[in-house]
Amino acid sequence: MSIIYVDNNATTAIAPEVVEVMQPYxxxxxxxxxxxxxxxxxxxxxxxxxxxxxxHCLGHVEPDQILFTGSAxxxxxxxxxxxxxxNPKRNHVITSAVEHxxxxxxxxxxxxxxxxVTYLPVxxxxxxxxxxxxxxxxxxxxxxxxMMANNETGNLFPIDQLAEIAKATxxxxxxxxDATQAIGKVEVNLExxxxxxxxxxxxxxxxxxxKGVGALFVRRGARWRPYMFGGHQERxxxxxxxxxxxxxxxxxxxxxxxxTVDEEQTRVKAMRDRLEAELLEKIPMLxxxxxxxxxxxxxxxxxxxxxEGESILYELSANGxxxxxxxxxxxxxxxxxxxxxxxxxxxxAIHGSVRFSLSRYNTDADVDxxxxxxxxxxxxxxxxxxxxxxxxxxxxxx
Ligand code: PMP
Numbered sequence: 001m002s003i004i005y006v007d008n009n010a011t012t013a014i015a016p017e018v019v020e021v022m023q024p025y026x027x028x029x030x031x032x033x034x035x036x037x038x039x040x041x042x043x044x045x046x047x048x049x050x051x052x053x054x055x056h057c058l059g060h061v062e063p064d065q066i067l068f069t070g071s072a073x074x075x076x077x078x079x080x081x082x083x084x085x086x087n088p089k090r091n092h093v094i095t096s097a098v099e100h101x102x103x104x105x106x107x108x109x110x111x112x113x114x115x116x117v118t119y120l121p122v123x124x125x126x127x128x129x130x131x132x133x134x135x136x137x138x139x140x141x142x143x144x145x146x147m148m149a150n151n152e153t154g155n156l157f158p159i160d161q162l163a164e165i166a167k168a169t170x171x172x173x174x175x176x177x178d179a180t181q182a183i184g185k186v187e188v189n190l191e192x193x194x195x196x197x198x199x200x201x202x203x204x205x206x207x208x209x210x211k212g213v214g215a216l217f218v219r220r221g222a223r224w225r226p227y228m229f230g231g232h233q234e235r236x237x238x239x240x241x242x243x244x245x246x247x248x249x250x251x252x253x254x255x256x257x258x259x260t261v262d263e264e265q266t267r268v269k270a271m272r273d274r275l276e277a278e279l280l281e282k283i284p285m286l287x288x289x290x291x292x293x294x295x296x297x298x299x300x301x302x303x304x305x306x307x308e309g310e311s312i313l314y315e316l317s318a319n320g321x322x323x324x325x326x327x328x329x330x331x332x333x334x335x336x337x338x339x340x341x342x343x344x345x346x347x348x349a350i351h352g353s354v355r356f357s358l359s360r361y362n363t364d365a366d367v368d369x370x371x372x373x374x375x376x377x378x379x380x381x382x383x384x385x386x387x388x389x390x391x392x393x394x395x396x397x398x
């Protein structure tokens with residue numbers, strides 16, 4: 001049975017073009033870019049070209065503002081702790097309740113170290129209330145860190161407006177965004193829509209580069225200090241021998257992403273919209289988490305009342321479909337997702353969420369197959385579910 005992969009917000013297939021450009025740095029030029037001989041200098045040049053390419057893709061920014069990391073998790077840690085270290089006089093951080101754990105748990109750690117953190121709530125649609133946000137800004141606000149796009153629901157956040165408001169209130173406030181799910185799917189332009197953003201993080205493996213490489217943009221002049229010590233690499237801003245093949249691959253993936261962003265917003269979005277419309281038509285008591293809000297073009301997070309996400313995923317897998325659940329099943333916890341909790345998804349559906357996240361490698365036939373099997377999976381599981389009768393009687397739209 002061939003696999004239908006619709007879990008692209010978890011990770012993506014490496015693009016063949018990316019594999020191709022990485023190959024020589026595994027086999028021929030495996031040298032340490034800090035070494036003095038000519039071949040090693042070529043590796044160092046490859047990193048510099050990659051930096052220029054990434055900078056170009058993010059809106060023609062100056063390349064020395066990009067530093068390569070081992071992941072978006074590292075980039076987020078580096079952004080937040082780096083800003084905190086450089087600005088000891090400011091104490092207040094604003095974030096959202098629906099950030100990825102690599103921001104949320106750093107904020108929690110910052111609280112333990114004495115910072116005050118405001119967690120902006122979201123509406124049932126997953127949107128941030130801008131008026132409420134304005135009221136949270138304080139004279140001692142150090143940082144606003146809000147993701148561009150949510151990995152679970154695909155909700156898009158108005159980081160341009162959040163940044164504009166913060167800077168108009170106090171130009172000393174720094175703004176960071178986790179753009180991990182946004183790059184390649186929506187506009188990410190640090191000299192355009194994001195020109196007020198000071199720091200931006202992202203990861204390779206969400207845009208068809210390998211896992212284990214990411215990047216952090218730090219705008220020149222932004223008060224930030226390095227977080228990793230122990231080497232002069234990345235001009236002392238991220239110690240550790242550089243992962244040359246992965247950095248080269250990341251840059252190629254960024255280049256491809258700028259070429260395919262239109263396709264994401266047209267062909268991929270059309271597939272997602274058809275999947276959404278056909279499943280809503282065929283399955284009773286099904287809702288879209290985040291419906292009505294601005295969302296990524298590739299993501300569909302469904303609230304399936306009355307059954308468990310895990311059993312849905314198991315059945316999908318048995319039918320060759322790789323998707324993911326909104327609940328925290330992968331972490332071994334039975335707690336519902338913090339994102340869906342923040343969106344007040346009703347208890348009849350909070351354990352029954354399924355996320356389909358598409359990519360440019362999906363086809364209409366993939367959508368046909370999901371539409372053909374998913375309604376029956378849901379119907380069968382509901383027949384067996386001890387929660388289904390209860391869920392039906394709690395909701396009226398059956
Ligand atoms: N931020 C977001 C929004 C993500 O979706 C992810 C990956 N799930 C990360 C950060 C962490 O990325 P990485 O796996 O590169 O650490």
